[in-house]
Amino acid sequence: MRVPIIAGNWKMNKTVPKAVALIQELVPLVAHSQGAEIVVCPPFTALYPVGRELSGTNIVLGAQNLFWADQGAYTGEISAAMLVDLGVSYVILGHSERRAYQGETDTQIANKLQAAFKAALRPILCVGEHLTDREQGRAQAVVETQLEEDLKLLSSEQVRQLVIAYEPIWAIGTGRCAEPADAADMAQMIRNVVADKFGPGAAAEVRIQYGGSVSGANSHSFLSQAGIDGALVGGASLKAEDFATIVKSALR
Numbered sequence: 001m002r003v004p005i006i007a008g009n010w011k012m013n014k015t016v017p018k019a020v021a022l023i024q025e026l027v028p029l030v031a032h033s034q035g036a037e038i039v040v041c042p043p044f045t046a047l048y049p050v051g052r053e054l055s056g057t058n059i060v061l062g063a064q065n066l067f068w069a070d071q072g073a074y075t076g077e078i079s080a081a082m083l084v085d086l087g088v089s090y091v092i093l094g095h096s097e098r099r100a101y102q103g104e105t106d107t108q109i110a111n112k113l114q115a116a117f118k119a120a121l122r123p124i125l126c127v128g129e130h131l132t133d134r135e136q137g138r139a140q141a142v143v144e145t146q147l148e149e150d151l152k153l154l155s156s157e158q159v160r161q162l163v164i165a166y167e168p169i170w171a172i173g174t175g176r177c178a179e180p181a182d183a184a185d186m187a188q189m190i191r192n193v194v195a196d197k198f199g200p201g202a203a204a205e206v207r208i209q210y211g212g213s214v215s216g217a218n219s220h221s222f223l224s225q226a227g228i229d230g231a232l233v234g235g236a237s238l239k240a241e242d243f244a245t246i247v248k249s250a251l252r
């Protein structure tokens with residue numbers, strides 16, 4: 001039985017006082033929501049103060065990126081061990097914004113996934129197609145290629161613990177969601193790829209989220225799809241009430 005997972009990606013938002021205010025508002029709103037895993041991913045600068053607010057709650061801490069090396073001359077980067085040090089459990093990797101603005105490649109993402117597992121962090125790997133890919137009937141092929149390249153350094157045991165977020169790029173921050181049935185088809189395709197490469201056990205356990213303009217108003221239509229095990233939420237995770245509504249729609 002896969003436990004649904006709702007993760008909030010705060011992106012480059014919230015100074016420390018605002019991040020603390022948001023988490024203080026969220027904690028009581030979801031305090032009785034048992035049966036779903038709840039993750040918040042503040043920017044690096046707010047990880048420590050937000051993490052302090054989470055002790056004794058049912059929310060866990062996630063980060064938005066890491067660097068693959070253990071330590072060394074990598075100015076401006078953050079290692080997996082540094083995140084673990086702050087109480088981080090999950091890390092978003094391969095988000096389309098990093099692929100677009102930082103030029104992250106699938107090879108780099110594969111290295112980051114390996115570094116995350118080595119440090120016992122659980123990655124949320126983001127994959128998804130551009131609008132032109134979908135319009136030209138290439139959406140599944142694009143996502144399949146991303147999976148092949150991103151997962152190439154992992155074992156079946158690791159893939160069992162992975163979360164894969166299917167995020168069509170054209171749906172991120174646009175208010176234009178995928179059709180729930182299309183998202184479910186993609187989730188099934190992702191699970192088939194995992195089954196093919198890592199076996200039926202990994203395919204049964206890997207959790208697949210939908211992401212892209214998820215809101216309190218539409219989350220149920222995604223989370224009620226059989227193969228969709230959660231949501232990766234951007235904009236709506238910055239509003240405690242909206243995020244709490246999304247969490248509640250994941251409870252089965």
Ligand code: PGA
Nearest residue numbers: 172173212213233234235
């Ligand atoms: P959005 O972002 O919910 O604002 O569309 C989702 C994401 O980028 O993870």
